[in-house]
Amino acid sequence: xxxxxxxxxxxxxxxxxxxxxxxxxxxxxxxxxxxxxxxxxxxxxxxxxxxxxxxxxxxxxxxxxxxxxxxxxxxxxxxxxxxxxxxxxxxxxxxxxxxxxxxxxxxxxxxxxxxxxxxxxxxxxxxxxxxxxxxxxxxxxxxxxxxxxxxxxxxxxxxxxxxxxxxxxxxxxxxxxxxxxxxxxxxxxxxxxxxxxxxxxxxxxxxxxxxxxxxxxxxxxxxxxxxxxxxxxxxxxxxxxxxxxxxxxxxxxxxxxxxxxxxxxxxxxxxxxxxxxxxxxxxxxxxxxxxxxxxxxxxxxxxxxxxxxxxxxxxxxxxxxxxxxxxxxxxxxxxxxxxxxxxxxxxxxxxxxxxxxxxxxxxxxxxxxxxxxxxxxxxxxxxxxxxxxxxxxxxxxxxxxxxxxxxxxxxxxxxxxxxxxx
Amino acid sequence: xxxxxxxxxxxxxxxxxxxxxxxxxxxxxxxxxxxxxxxxxxxxxxxxxxxxxxxxxxxxxxxxxxxxxxxxxxxxxxxxxxxxxxxxxxxxxxxxxxxxxxxxxxxxxxxxxxxxxxxxxxxxxxxxxxxxxxxxxxxxxxxxxxxxxxxxxxxxxxxxxxxxxxxxxxxxxxxxxxxxxxxxxxxxxxxxxxxxxxxxxxxxxxxxxxxxxxxxxxxxxxxxxxxxxxxxxxxxxxxxxxxxxxxxxxx
Numbered sequence: 001x002x003x004x005x006x007x008x009x010x011x012x013x014x015x016x017x018x019x020x021x022x023x024x025x026x027x028x029x030x031x032x033x034x035x036x037x038x039x040x041x042x043x044x045x046x047x048x049x050x051x052x053x054x055x056x057x058x059x060x061x062x063x064x065x066x067x068x069x070x071x072x073x074x075x076x077x078x079x080x081x082x083x084x085x086x087x088x089x090x091x092x093x094x095x096x097x098x099x100x101x102x103x104x105x106x107x108x109x110x111x112x113x114x115x116x117x118x119x120x121x122x123x124x125x126x127x128x129x130x131x132x133x134x135x136x137x138x139x140x141x142x143x144x145x146x147x148x149x150x151x152x153x154x155x156x157x158x159x160x161x162x163x164x165x166x167x168x169x170x171x172x173x174x175x176x177x178x179x180x181x182x183x184x185x186x187x188x189x190x191x192x193x194x195x196x197x198x199x200x201x202x203x204x205x206x207x208x209x210x211x212x213x214x215x216x217x218x219x220x221x222x223x224x225x226x227x228x229x230x231x232x233x234x235x236x237x238x239x240x241x242x243x244x245x246x247x248x249x250x251x252x253x254x255x256x257x258x259x260x261x262x263x264x265x266x267x268x269x270x271x272x273x274x275x276x277x278x279x280x281x282x283x284x285x286x287x288x289x290x291x292x293x294x295x296x297x298x299x300x301x302x303x304x305x306x307x308x309x310x311x312x313x314x315x316x317x318x319x320x321x322x323x324x325x326x327x328x329x330x331x332x333x334x335x336x337x338x339x340x341x342x343x344x345x346x347x348x349x350x351x352x353x354x355x356x357x358x359x360x361x362x363x364x365x366x367x368x369x370x371x372x373x374x375x376x377x378x379x380x381x382x383x384x385x386x387x388x389x390x391x392x393x394x395x396x397x398x399x400x401x402x403x404x405x406x407x408x409x410x411x412x413x414x415x416x417x418x419x420x421x422x
Numbered sequence: 423x424x425x426x427x428x429x430x431x432x433x434x435x436x437x438x439x440x441x442x443x444x445x446x447x448x449x450x451x452x453x454x455x456x457x458x459x460x461x462x463x464x465x466x467x468x469x470x471x472x473x474x475x476x477x478x479x480x481x482x483x484x485x486x487x488x489x490x491x492x493x494x495x496x497x498x499x500x501x502x503x504x505x506x507x508x509x510x511x512x513x514x515x516x517x518x519x520x521x522x523x524x525x526x527x528x529x530x531x532x533x534x535x536x537x538x539x540x541x542x543x544x545x546x547x548x549x550x551x552x553x554x555x556x557x558x559x560x561x562x563x564x565x566x567x568x569x570x571x572x573x574x575x576x577x578x579x580x581x582x583x584x585x586x587x588x589x590x591x592x593x594x595x596x597x598x599x600x601x602x603x604x605x606x607x608x609x610x611x612x613x614x615x616x617x618x619x620x621x622x623x624x625x626x627x628x629x630x631x632x633x634x635x636x637x638x639x640x641x642x643x644x645x646x647x648x649x650x651x652x653x654x655x656x657x658x659x660x661x662x663x664x665x666x667x668x669x670x671x672x673x
Contacts, residue, residue, distance in 0.1 A: 003632060004628075004631060004632050004635050007632055007635050007636050007639065008635050008638075008639050009639075011635075011636050011639035011640050012639040012640075014640070015639065015640050015641070015642055016642070028584075029584055029585060029587050031587075032588055033587070033588070034585075034586065034587075034588060034589070035585055035586075036584055036585050038551070040548070042548070042551050042552040043552050043654070044552040044553070045552075045553075045637065045655065045663065045665055046650075046651045046654040046655045047637060047640050047641035047642075047651070048641045048646055048647070048648060048651055049641050049642045049643075049645035049646055049647050049650075049651070050645070050647040050648075050649075050650025050651045050653070050654065051641075051642075051645075052654065053637070053640060054552070056636070057640060092632070095625075095629050096629070096633065098556065098558070098564060098586065098589065099555060099556045099557070099558065099564070099629065099633070100552075100554055100555055100556050100566070100582075101555065101633050103552075137585075256642075256644045269644065270644055270645065272645070346528055349525070349526045349528075350526060350527075350528045350529070352526060353523065353526050353527060354529070360528070360529050363528055363529060363534060364528050
């Protein structure tokens with residue numbers, strides 16, 4: 001089979017992995033080598049579904065021994081099967097990279113023969129790239145659940161980022177939809193990677209020769225809507241993963257049926273708006289200092305589909321508003337709908353020079369259309385209505401009207417805001 | 423009423439800054455010599471480009487105002503927007519003479535203009551780090567044609583010189599008819615009539631096809647969303663992107 005045909009099969013098989021980020025690593029090129037990694041990440045194209053392409057995303061093989069209900073590559077699915085060789089993947093990566101098609105490689109695989117053999121192939125590919133081709137670009141590699149951790153660690157020393165997909169957000173769902181996979185096979189290496197991350201960094205302070213270990217961190221992916229978990233449960237899981245396993249990111253993938261299976265729910269299309277809300281809330285966890293319990297709770301287990309989570313939170317906590325932009329601290333400003341990290345930083349820096357007037361505030365870039373209900377500027381409330389909770393809620397609802405309809409058409413996706421991640 | 427003319431290069435413009443600051447005059451207008459067609463009412467001053475004087479300005483801007491503040495002036499200059507020179511003059515003047523902290527100032531109109539325009543240029547530079555496509559020529563040279571809005575080739579060159587350090591490559595700005603060439607050690611800007619004859623390597627067509635195949639295979643049909651795609655990658659950027667060949671081109 002020629003490379004082109006393999007790419008057709010094995011890129012198609014890899015497309016349900018959401019992550020495409022190439023940020024967070026700053027690997028320098030070496031003499032005689034090719035490539036480097038840009039800390040901000042770089043997108044190279046966008047496919048017709050609007051998702052960014054930054055890495056050559058491939059499965060090493062789609063010839064899987066498992067039969068997970070949600071997966072397109074499940075053993076019982078009648079699909080053409082193919083496998084690369086390590087040299088083939090390495091050569092393709094270099095040639096794509098030279099032409100500036102990609103930022104690097106994203107290499108995953110179905111489990112073929114057994115987990116150890118699969119992981120060995122991935123490590124072999126990375127070794128060829130890093131050692132023979134002296135490739136210093138970005139590499140994201142999967143850790144194969146169930147593989148010997150020593151192999152996973154080897155891969156971690158060669159890659160920029162690693163991930164193990166949890167896929168199903170609870171043990172019960174895993175048991176029912178992916179009975180051959182064990183939850184411990186997934187969680188144990190995740191925990192170990194999280195621990196190693198810290199230890200390698202400590203060692204590096206003492207011994208310069210210590211190699212980097214997944215310098216861009218490790219990530220995972222959860223499927224949303226294939227199993228009965230509520231949004232609150234998923235968000236709590238993400239929060240736990242960030243805190244306990246030192247995870248860099250959790251990706252969410254709206255479920256779409258790729259194989260018929262009576263254990264799976266019947267859906268008309270992927271729940272894109274729900275996925276979008278999860279990404280927004282995830283952003284609040286990582287960059288806005290929110291806790292999952294502030295955003296949702298047992299009494300409100302699902303997202304409000306009408307308002308984004310931050311706006312929803314503000315409307316439910318109007319007693320904390322309005323805040324004076326000339327006084328509020330950074331984290332307080334960040335909680336104002338319409339003010340993000342950039343405008344919050346600008347506000348703080350600009351007001352050191354001169355007290356902010358409504359006119360000046362406008363130039364700093366916050367979305368005043370949303371922020372005006374929640375702030376005072378130099379003592380003035382800018383919304384043009386009295387500060388009355390009911391009135392504010394009805395106005396905000398009016399402003400948002402038609403927006404969600406637009407959202408479901410245009411704005412869903414893996415919101416990989418490369419530049420924001422930094 | 424004083425109109426200042428310079429040769430259109432950044433060195434020329436920095437020389438202009440040197441003389442106007444030294445003579446304590448604010449130009450009424452600044453033109454590139456080629457764009458100026460004369461007018462009856464104003465006195466014109468022609469600036470003789472002087473590398474040493476320009477360096478003085480650049481060095482002192484970096485030292486007294488910070489490299490970041492200087493970079494904003496440089497980037498906004500590369501936008502080639504008509505009238506941007508005067509905004510840069512005011513921006514630098516505020517920093518040098520009035521000792522305004524340009525980093526923290528978000529209210530003065532020329533400071534805002536310079537920052538805003540610099541951001542546009544910087545964005546385009548970042549964009550083309552990803553969107554520039556190289557084709558492999560018969561001698562292994564990589565050739566990247568494009569038509570950027572702003573004059574960013576000199577800003578992209580260091581990025582690719584670090585990344586493709588052992589390769590030889592050409593970045594060709596077809597709109598400005600100029601190119602950056604890199605020989606495996608250093609790069610320089612040249613006029614594009616000096617470029618060698620271009621012929622693709624034997625394996626080039628294969629890799630282009632595999633890339634197009636990858637681009638098709640990686641998309642999820644159930645999430646088809648061309649509007650979202652167009653938000654990220656406007657039609658004006660698609661001309662040189664192989665993956666968009668033979669696709670609908672709308673206005």
